Amino acid sequence: MRHGSIAGAHGRVRPLTLLGDGGLREQCREVTDFGPELAALVEDLFATMYAARGVGLAANQAGVPLRVFVYDCPDDEDVRHLGHVVNPRLVAVDGIVLRGPEGCLSLPGLEAGTERYDHAVVEGFTAAGEPVTVHGTGFFARCLQHEYDHLEGRVYADRVTGWRRRLLERRIRRASWSR
Numbered sequence: 055m056r057h058g059s060i061a062g063a064h065g066r067v068r069p070l071t072l073l074g075d076g077g078l079r080e081q082c083r084e085v086t087d088f089g090p091e092l093a094a095l096v097e098d099l100f101a102t103m104y105a106a107r108g109v110g111l112a113a114n115q116a117g118v119p120l121r122v123f124v125y126d127c128p129d130d131e132d133v134r135h136l137g138h139v140v141n142p143r144l145v146a147v148d149g150i151v152l153r154g155p156e157g158c159l160s161l162p163g164l165e166a167g168t169e170r171y172d173h174a175v176v177e178g179f180t181a182a183g184e185p186v187t188v189h190g191t192g193f194f195a196r197c198l199q200h201e202y203d204h205l206e207g208r209v210y211a212d213r214v215t216g217w218r219r220r221l222l223e224r225r226i227r228r229a230s231w232s233r
């Protein structure tokens with residue numbers, strides 16, 4: 055993201071990887087090249103996220119198995135959080151565990167009550183290689199945990215339990231995008 059520009063304005067909308075496509079179940083690779091291609095990827099992720107009306111997007115959801123995610127997400131106080139993290143580490147998740155409705159651009163049309171901590175801290179780098187620390191509470195903490203999970207090859211459905219899990223799995227099997 056360049057100073058003074060609108061995130062994603064120069065990006066290209068990439069096809070979204072859906073759960074049935076494969077590729078969402080592998081751990082993403084660390085970024086080692088902080089060159090212009092990485093900045094372009096971040097722009098593309100914003101463009102793709104906005105086109106799909108999402109609040110967060112991990113690179114493997116756009117077909118690139120690298121450890122990068124972007125977000126433009128409100129917290130529970132309606133404060134907007136906009137940014138990206140390269141090679142994120144989830145350095146803290148704590149506070150109370152809340153079950154709240156969660157969905158994913160890779161599982162379109164579905165949502166399920168999912169348990170998440172209400173506080174999360176992520177450390178990583180910007181596309182320019184500058185260190186960055188992101189603190190999230192409430193819905194934004196949920197978003198950070200969700201996007202971090204993607205980079206580890208997990209989706210929110212993995213964290214849904216009990217009857218919610220069985221219902222969600224049935225809906226996934228019936229979904230047109232599921233193979």
Ligand SMILES: [Zn+2]
Nearest residue numbers: 157158159160
């Ligand atoms: Zn997702």
